[in-house]
Amino acid sequence: MAHQAQEETVQLVKQIFRTYLKERNQRQTPERFMVLEEIYRSDGHFDADDIFFNMKNAGTRVSRATVYNTLDLLIECGLVQRQQFGKNQYYYERSYAYQQHDHMICKECGVVIEFCDPRILEIQNLMEKIHDFEVEGHTLHLFGRCNDREACEKRRESGDKIKSMKEKKEA
Known part of the structure; x- marks a missing residue:
């Protein structure tokens, strides 16, 4: 059941992101949606390199620049939050349909x-x-x-x- 709820959330955030990109005349590339899916199928906090290497290790061809640019877009549309825990290390986490903490x-x-x-x-x-x-x-x-x-x-x-x-x- 938890898996089904996660998949429903993934489909919903993809639709929100699709609408956001369309309204701003941004390209809806498969790579951007793969980054979004990687984030929403993972738990906890992560940095951009975590996403990049997880995707690369899974055989997904995506550039570091695409990961960083997609993270910026996801922050702008409210699907991801950026946290700074150290001096210059940023971590990201999902922000849609997840408990405030x-x-x-x-x-x-x-x-x-x-x-x-x-x-x-x-x-x-x-x-x-x-x-x-x-x-x-x-x-x-x-x-x-x-x-x-x-x-x-x-x-x-x-x-x-x-x-x-x-x-x-x-x-």
């Missing part, structure tokens, strides 16, 4: 821990009422340090940076 980032090893707390939505709704304002989205990044110094050091050495909500629950 926020991030904690370790300043030592760079690990990113996703979390979701419904109280943040409650605060957002309250701020809208108090300030007569319509929030269209938000990002929250909490910076600090891992308490488990040994695990932090291992992550820093291995380069493993992303820790999803699911992984956190299993730990």
Whole structure:
């Protein structure tokens, strides 16, 4: 059932992207849609090179420039969000039909821990009422340090940076 829901989402975002490109007289190339599909069939955060190498390893012929340009278009049309967790490293994530979540980032090893707390939505709704304002989205990044110094050091050495909500629950 989850697979079917994912496929329905993929078809829906492809239609949204198709309409977006058509309205702006942009070309609807197969490569752009392959990048979109790669993103929406993957989990969590990724950088442009992750997408490029995943597609290349799967035998898809796509250039790095196409990946970067498509990411920019997907951000413009609201299907992908760009996050900057480090000084100059950008990560991307799907933004259509996925649960709002926020991030904690370790300043030592760079690990990113996703979390979701419904109280943040409650605060957002309250701020809208108090300030007569319509929030269209938000990002929250909490910076600090891992308490488990040994695990932090291992992550820093291995380069493993992303820790999803699911992984956190299993730990």
